[in-house]
Amino acid sequence: MARVSPSVLSTPTGDAAFADADAAALLKDHLHELARPGGNWELVKENASRRVYRGRVGGREVYVKHFLGKPLGRRLRALFGRDGARREFESSLLLRSHGVSALPVLALIDGPVRVLASAAVAPAVQGDAWHVQRRSAGHEGQRAIRQATFALADLVARMHRAGVSHQDLHCGNILVRSGPGDPGLVLMDLHRISRRRKLSRRRRAADLAQLMHDRLDLTTRTDRLRFLRRYLEVGEGEGTLRAWQEQVESLSRRHRRAQYAHLDRRVRGSNKYFSALRLGGGWRGHAILEAKHPPFPSIASQARLTPAQWEQALVDFGGLLAGPAEALKDSRSSRVIRRRLAVGPQELDVIIRQPKRRNFLQLLADCFRPSRVRRAFREGQALLSRRVPTAIPLAFLERRWGPFLLDSALITEAVDGQSLNRFLESVLAPESRGAVGDALPPEQRRRVAQEVFLQLGRVLHRLHESNFIHRDLKETSILVRWQGPRVPQVVLLGLNGLRRVRRITTRRRFYGLMRLNVSLIRCPVVNRAGRLRMLLGYLRQPGSGRINFKPYWRVLEDWSAKTIRQKIESQQREQKAVRRPPPGAKGA
Numbered sequence: 001m002a003r004v005s006p007s008v009l010s011t012p013t014g015d016a017a018f019a020d021a022d023a024a025a026l027l028k029d030h031l032h033e034l035a036r037p038g039g040n041w042e043l044v045k046e047n048a049s050r051r052v053y054r055g056r057v058g059g060r061e062v063y064v065k066h067f068l069g070k071p072l073g074r075r076l077r078a079l080f081g082r083d084g085a086r087r088e089f090e091s092s093l094l095l096r097s098h099g100v101s102a103l104p105v106l107a108l109i110d111g112p113v114r115v116l117a118s119a120a121v122a123p124a125v126q127g128d129a130w131h132v133q134r135r136s137a138g139h140e141g142q143r144a145i146r147q148a149t150f151a152l153a154d155l156v157a158r159m160h161r162a163g164v165s166h167q168d169l170h171c172g173n174i175l176v177r178s179g180p181g182d183p184g185l186v187l188m189d190l191h192r193i194s195r196r197r198k199l200s201r202r203r204r205a206a207d208l209a210q211l212m213h214d215r216l217d218l219t220t221r222t223d224r225l226r227f228l229r230r231y232l233e234v235g236e237g238e239g240t241l242r243a244w245q246e247q248v249e250s251l252s253r254r255h256r257r258a259q260y261a262h263l264d265r266r267v268r269g270s271n272k273y274f275s276a277l278r279l280g281g282g283w284r285g286h287a288i289l290e291a292k293h294p295p296f297p298s299i300a301s302q303a304r305l306t307p308a309q310w311e312q313a314l315v316d317f318g319g320l321l322a323g324p325a326e327a328l329k330d331s332r333s334s335r336v337i338r339r340r341l342a343v344g345p346q347e348l349d350v351i352i353r354q355p356k357r358r359n360f361l362q363l364l365a366d367c368f369r370p371s372r373v374r375r376a377f378r379e380g381q382a383l384l385s386r387r388v389p390t391a392i393p394l395a396f397l398e399r400r401w402g403p404f405l406l407d408s409a410l411i412t413e414a415v416d417g418q419s420l421n422r423f424l425e426s427v428l429a430p431e432s433r434g435a436v437g438d439a440l441p442p443e444q445r446r447r448v449a450q451e452v453f454l455q456l457g458r459v460l461h462r463l464h465e466s467n468f469i470h471r472d473l474k475e476t477s478i479l480v481r482w483q484g485p486r487v488p489q490v491v492l493l494g495l496n497g498l499r500r501v502r503r504i505t506t507r508r509r510f511y512g513l514m515r516l517n518v519s520l521i522r523c524p525v526v527n528r529a530g531r532l533r534m535l536l537g538y539l540r541q542p543g544s545g546r547i548n549f550k551p552y553w554r555v556l557e558d559w560s561a562k563t564i565r566q567k568i569e570s571q572q573r574e575q576k577a578v579r580r581p582p583p584g585a586k587g588a
Contacts, residue, residue: 015031015109016107016109017089017108019089019093019107023106024107026057026106027057027062027106027107027117034115034117035115037053037055041053041055047272048272049084051065051066052064052066053065060119061119061122063117063120064115064116064117065088065117065118066114067084067085067115068113083114084191084192085116085191086108087192087193088105088190088191089105091193092118095164095190099158100155100187101184103119104118105119106119121177121186123178124178125178126174126175127152127171127172127173127176127185130148130176131148131218146226148176148185150227151184151185152174153231153234154230155187156211156231157230157234158234158235160235161236163195165195165196165199165203167193167194167206167207170210170211170214173187173188174186175188202247205244205251206255209252210252210255212249213255213256213259217387225245228244229241232244260385260386260466264378264385267286267381268378270307273288273290274289275306275307275310277307277311277314277395279311279314279315279397282400283314285395285398287305287307287394288381288393291303291392295389295390296489298392298415300346301392305344305346306344309343312344313342320339320341323339324339325339325352328351331356333355333358334353336351336352336353336354338350339352348413349413350394350413351414352411353412353496354408355371355372355496363405367404371405371408372410372496373397373410376393376396377396379468379498379499379500380392380393382466383468383492383498386462388459388463389459389492390492390495391413391415393411393413393495394413395411396408396409396411412495415481415491416481417491419478419479420452420480421519421522421523423488424520424523425525427445428445429525448488451487452480452490453533454533454534455489456490457533457534458538459490461538464508464509465504467500467502468501469501470497471497471498471499472494473512473515473516473519476493477497478490478491478493478519479493513535513552514560517535517559517560518564532549532553535553536549
């Protein structure tokens with residue numbers, strides 16, 4: 001990145017460079033405190049490369065970011081223009097000189113740890129949290145979102161006209177000033193910025209693709225087109241709206257694949273969110289330390305755990321499995337129990353599943369493949385990163401003797417709710433009551449059921465779009481959570497039935513839809529309109545236009561009828577086998 005002209009920076013004082021004379025007057029007597037924040041400073045964020053503190057200096061709120069790393073590595077990064085602290089310092093001054101609202105930096109301190117001090121933007125909230133708050137505020141919230149959409153398009157267009165590419169553009173890196181009037185937006189986290197005399201169209205579209213990936217689930221196609229049209233008007237972009245839309249969507253898909261691949265790789269290592277476990281008795285496994293994408297509020301989603309706490313909680317894992325617990329299932333394929341588990345200061349309600357092998361071939365196959373619990377743990381975390389609601393996989397453990405898998409177990413969060421058909425029967429029944437025990441009027445019962453049917457189709461569509469299939473998709477594998485006045489939430493269970501495939505064929509899509517349709521047919525209170533609404537929830541996506549659903553519906557009904565006939569015939573054969581007397585018996 002090109003350096004900012006020396007006229008923009010003030011003369012360095014010692015080992016610090018200040019943004020202007022006011023910043024020098026404020027911080028020049030506090031350099032030691034900024035380099036080593038004491039008890040008056042609050043640690044806001046920490047990862048392997050940076051720490052962020054918040055405190056007050058001279059009556060002003062100040063944020064201090066420490067860029068970690070060895071001095072030799074920092075000098076090498078500076079030699080190749082990769083020094084994040086200096087880049088963020090100079091980028092903020094450059095953007096502000098071009099009229100782009102960026103985080104106001106105050107000073108850059110060079111020492112054993114590179115320190116960047118910036119002034120707080122208050123009152124303000126991060127853009128992703130602000131967006132979620134406004135979406136639930138009715139008409140006024142939608143109007144504020146539309147204003148913020150145009151303001152964001154103006155901000156990004158001015159940044160690109162200045163020849164600056166953010167390269168980490170998402171709403172978490174944008175502050176929204178909370179106050180009267182139109183929302184004011186401020187760019188932050190500028191340490192990855194690149195600077196060119198003129199940005200190429202592809203580089204500008206790549207920034208927009210990152211922003212689209214971040215807001216894809218919370219915006220409509222109309223919102224995104226409004227943003228892109230305003231961006232082209234302000235940024236004077238060449239080309240048509242349709243051409244820009246196709247390029248941004250293509251780059252967004254590519255960015256999404258790379259982002260998901262990175263998140264999937266992170267599950268296998270030891271980092272801020274996951275840790276490897278080594279317990280007595282030969283047990284080895286992996287556990288979650290912090291939930292990055294919790295599907296709903298819960299104790300497990302808010303916990304911040306350590307490897308030592310997990311090892312202490314599971315020190316006698318064999319005794320934990322054999323101890324008193326609520327047995328949910330004990331069949332030829334698996335044993336499932338529910339119990340409370342104390343992990344550090346947290347008391348968690350967990351489900352422990354132990355798979356069972358049914359033949360010798362499975363024993364041999366487990367020597368050459370990851371165990372079922374390992375695959376379920378990874379696939380469950382992959383679903384959470386893709387915003388598919390499921391129970392949080394907390395840990396998996398396995399015990400091997402050489403290549404032979406002796407035992408294994410998967411620990412997931414216990415989700416309180418009702419199975420799909422039981423929930424629909426309780427809601428659609430004339431005497432049904434709400435989540436708080438109050439009698440529900442018929443209109444509200446209908447709206448609640450319609451929301452559940454639509455969510456079923458949307459969850460299955462998101463599952464297929466992420467290249468996952470569920471081999472055991474039925475009413476007992478789907479849970480419905482309903483708390484207070486909120487809308488019900490569909491939660492997918494049965495992580496052992498998940499499988500990732502390279503491509504979802506049309507046949508596989510219809511098979512998943514058929515399994516859901518058969519489950520709804522078994523519920524006597526669900527009529528054809530409810531099952532059709534489930535199909536429309538699967539087919540109707542942003543930008544899909546008018547859907548001719550009748551061919552899908554006919555095929556779905558034919559497949560469902562064939563499956564039901566096969567199940568009836570299978571049950572009849574089993575009943576005849578039970579009634580038939582053994583050979584040689586009297587009366588045979």
